[in-house]
Amino acid sequence: MEQLIERVKKSFEKRFGPNPLLIASPGRINLIGEHTDYNEGFVLPGATDRIIVMAVAPRSDRRCLFYSLDFDQEFETDLDHLHNSAERWPDYLQGVLDQFLKAGYRIQGVEIAFGGNVPIGGGMSSSAAVEGGVAFALNHLFHLNLDLLTLTKLTQKAENEFVGVKCGIMDMFTNLHGRPKKVLKIDCRSLEFEYYPFEWEDVLVVISDTLVRRELASSEYNVRRRQCEEGVAILRNYYPLIKSLRDVSLNMLREHQKEFDPVVWKRCAYVVKENERVNLACQDLLRNDLVSFGKRMSESHLGLRDEYEVSSPELNWLVESASSVPGVLGSRMMGAGFGGCTISLVKAQAVEAFKEKVSADYRKKTGKNPAIHLVRIEAGTRIING
Numbered sequence: 200m201e202q203l204i205e206r207v208k209k210s211f212e213k214r215f216g217p218n219p220l221l222i223a224s225p226g227r228i229n230l231i232g233e234h235t236d237y238n239e240g241f242v243l244p245g246a247t248d249r250i251i252v253m254a255v256a257p258r259s260d261r262r263c264l265f266y267s268l269d270f271d272q273e274f275e276t277d278l279d280h281l282h283n284s285a286e287r288w289p290d291y292l293q294g295v296l297d298q299f300l301k302a303g304y305r306i307q308g309v310e311i312a313f314g315g316n317v318p319i320g321g322g323m324s325s326s327a328a329v330e331g332g333v334a335f336a337l338n339h340l341f342h343l344n345l346d347l348l349t350l351t352k353l354t355q356k357a358e359n360e361f362v363g364v365k366c367g368i369m370d371m372f373t374n375l376h377g378r379p380k381k382v383l384k385i386d387c388r389s390l391e392f393e394y395y396p397f398e399w400e401d402v403l404v405v406i407s408d409t410l411v412r413r414e415l416a417s418s419e420y421n422v423r424r425r426q427c428e429e430g431v432a433i434l435r436n437y438y439p440l441i442k443s444l445r446d447v448s449l450n451m452l453r454e455h456q457k458e459f460d461p462v463v464w465k466r467c468a469y470v471v472k473e474n475e476r477v478n479l480a481c482q483d484l485l486r487n488d489l490v491s492f493g494k495r496m497s498e499s500h501l502g503l504r505d506e507y508e509v510s511s512p513e514l515n516w517l518v519e520s521a522s523s524v525p526g527v528l529g530s531r532m533m534g535a536g537f538g539g540c541t542i543s544l545v546k547a548q549a550v551e552a553f554k555e556k557v558s559a560d561y562r563k564k565t566g567k568n569p570a571i572h573l574v575r576i577e578a579g580t581r582i583i584n585g
Contacts, residue, residue: 235470465505526552
């Protein structure tokens, strides 16, 4: 981390000048609770030690100068002419500036250099890390005194409206609210949240990247969303107070199963069961029962594979291989699906065996080595130079 901070700081000073504000902004993992967020359900994410480091300074005019170390590209605009870029990466920064302006906050131009070790496109939400870092910096530099929830909502709107990705709020929420050795149970309806302990030195979170990017995810995401809404509409004929699958029990679903298209019923059953798994997994953490927690992760993957049908052969191969390694407590696909990453809970003494077995098995199936990252649960976005 120290080397990364120094690289970003030197890169900023070379281009813009001395004494930037330095921000660390983390990527996130989601331990359990997938495709529940847009059904107003529960998720259990945490911020990680994989971070974007951002060096930022205010300007006295309205010009905005950005430099990405990872892409080795510069971008220049001003607050009166924010516009979508062919390079895409500047849009995550511009989108946040755009939202601050739309909300009426008094800001000036900025100079930003940034780089990180959050895998880009690897399912750990490098985009939310960039957006959270910019929002946190603007709030500090221009003395706006906005609370974390306000910043969270601004960054989500930046991605929804300027970038054009209709994502939920989990990634931004986790980025800004994360704490070391704590995961967040977020209620995606009320945005209330609780911290749960994740303090085990002898168990590591391991992310395995299929290296398959999720071309189908957006279109299929919209299909799943419609199917869930269709299920809610059927049940509302009998339970008028239902607003989303969050309000539905498995017994309600079973009672009216004959009225459902079989595929729609499967989708709804998965979401109802996944919400229950999140609640039970939180109790497992309080009881220090990582064996039960891991089993729920594995059950989540089976649901995503067989009921929600958003997995892929590559994700399934990684999960199957991981599950065959002694010392692996649980494994599942993480994120939208159709590519991206798996997340596994692995006893520390089994990590090397995990890497060897999973890499060998995946190479045999695909000819490629999966990218494997060990991550720890760390703090949310923060200033790192006083």
